[in-house]
Amino acid sequence: MAGSGGRVGLDDALDPFVLAMDVGSTASRGDVYDAAGRPVGGDRSKVAHEFRTGADGASEIDPDQVVDELAEIITELAAAAPEGRIGGVALDTFASSLVGVDADDRAVTPCYTYADSRCGAQVRALRREHDEEQVRQRTGVRLHSSYLPARLRWLRETDPDRFAAARRWMSLGEYAYLRLLGTTAAGTATAAWTGMLDRHTGRWDPEMLAAAGVEPDRLSQVRDPGDPLTDVDPEVAKRWPALDGARWFAPISDGFASNLGTGAADPTTAAVAAATSGAIRVLVRDIPERIPPGLWCYRVDAGRSLLGGALNDVGRVLSWLHDTVQLGDTDPADLMAAAPDPTTPLVLPYLSGERSTGWAADARAVISGVSGATTGGQLFRGAMEGVALSYERIADQLRTTSADPQRILASGRVTQDLPSWLQVLADALGTPVEPVTMKRATLHGTALHALEVLAPDTAREPVPTGPTLHPVPEHREHYRDRAEAYDRLYRAVITGPGTG
Incomplete structure (x- = not known):
């Protein structure tokens, strides 16, 4: 902290x-x-x-x-x-x-x-x-x-x-x-x-x-x-x-601003952004020669690039769930804190198309494994698990690059509106996740980018963070299975980048 x-x-x-x-x-x-x-x-x-x-x-x-x-x-x-x-x-x-x-x-x-x-x-x-x-x-x-x-x-x-x-x-x-x-x-x-x-x-x-x-x-x-x-x-x-x-x-x-604002300003730290849309990004030195197929690489200045992948639908999924799915008295925070359940529906959460890693712009959400016994709470949990698994697909490709982040910092509206979801994310990634507790980290980063020029020698206030969420070892096999099932469903119903 x-x-x-x-x-x-x-x-x-x-x-x-x-x-x-x-x-x-x-x-x-x-x-x-x-x-x-x-x-x-x-x-x-x-x-x-x-x-x-x-x-x-x-x-x-x-x-x-x-x-x-x-x-x-x-x-x-x-x-x-x-x-x-x-x-x-x-x-x-x-x-x-x-x-x-x-x-x-x-x-x-x-x-x-x-x-x-x-x-x-x-x-x-x-x-x-x-x-x-x-x-x-x-x-x-x-x-x-x-x-x-x-x-x-x-x-x-x-x-x-x-x-x-x-x-x-x-x-x-x-x-x-x-x-x-x-x-x-x-x-x-x-x-x-x-x-x-x-x-x-x-x-x-x-x-x-x-x-x-x-x-x-x-x-x-x-x-x-x-x-x-x-x-x-x-x-x-x-x-x-x-x-x-x-x-x-x-x-x-x-x-770019989000990475700077959360403290993910060098290759040792990855930033997970979870707002209306989302991303995993690493700020690397120089201009990488090659990029893995599911990722992007944006030049941000003459000496740095932002390497990672983006999701169209993160907070948008959460908002849709709140507006559409009946939970009764069930608290969404409790749904995220519960142990994973194999009967939870599998969801490809593409409400407005897919960017990383398959880049199928015409993709739409798919819900699989629903029965007459499926509850609104299970659907809610399945959709947010699907979001976490979408992040994992990006992280899997980042692991094939020279970027080797030792920390993952998470910020954005979803991390503050539904903090218990970060445990699902840590379990899906198989990596500890450290929540950034500062609100408006992107706005903070915009200021820092100017301060790099205006006050390069002034020490910056450390970014406030909360307790780190560590993967639960007992959950790892479940999420490996879910990732494989996600991939099978994706290949069966999403035709890939040729869709636009």
Whole structure:
């Protein structure tokens, strides 16, 4: 157990401060951190929102709504901060977002999110046209609906007028900066999550740009964290005097920020993120030459990469269970704390398609082993076991790489809303799991990424963690059997990446 995670008063805080913002799947948030990475003063700021989803695979949000949310957060936090103490402003957003912007710097499309799966046909076409393994080794990712080559082609083919109206294409964070600052750039991590960045060179990949039907001048400049934005509109300092002189850092992806924020900042530690979506990630030095087939590898700056895999549905599964399954008086925490039962249904938890490790974007959830005696509690347990087994499939491939993490740190809404599930995760992984007790670890990491530049020599406050969950030896055989059954069911009903 380490760190306190408590807020620090202005008199005790260390300069420079960072105003950090995070745009997630359910809300935009902001807070001010000191040079030690401690939240400063009063409470954080939050504005809730929701994605618009549809049965056709749509997942969108109004980009201007998010711009307004961030402006509100900046106004609130800057008003409470002393002038001259905020040295930087940093932003992360959910990864793989896309906004089309016209010549007047206005959005002409909604923001398409990572979960929008309507481009399945375009994924299949790209896989026929390109050597996917070469693309994956070059860009770090598969041809998949989560990434922009297929999404841009889908938009070009299905809505050509809207596609033509866009003069530039950018992530949600880039668009927010454009509207708020009058200038923008793509952080390297944000660019990597597009699926169109050459991870070896750090430049846009010509083959994927051609596949998407866009020219490089339609995309933003790519910037490492050490290269903050210039040419910020002078009106910004007039609007928010507390930010006068602050350095604005190009938007980064939430995955990179999450690793930094949980303390998984080197190859010895893996981060398990369990929010609406989820991932296992290891921050490694340099740019790995080869990537296992089920994983991705995102360049985050000139000297580091993020290696791992992602799940579309983690907290989304938990929310669906709460809304759909009748538990009566049964406490979900007790369901997770109980010993495993072989009569529990086996669940492939793909509510919105699969990313790692099979990359079947059209996959949907499968429930097997249900009888007339199956209870809502057993279904609940089976679905959350399925989520844990999905993580294990990623961990199994990570074990084949040079990454050799000695710690697993778990964070995110699910770890706090249902902490007893972490025992199921530890049992499924066969590895101890250490819960991060700090709330908003991603927001914390966004501040830390700026502090790497602004205050590199200041010691950071340790990240607070709870008691470690150790695998129960008696449960190991059960989860090995479940993993094998999961794999058999998967191969029987999921046709793999060819589905898009």
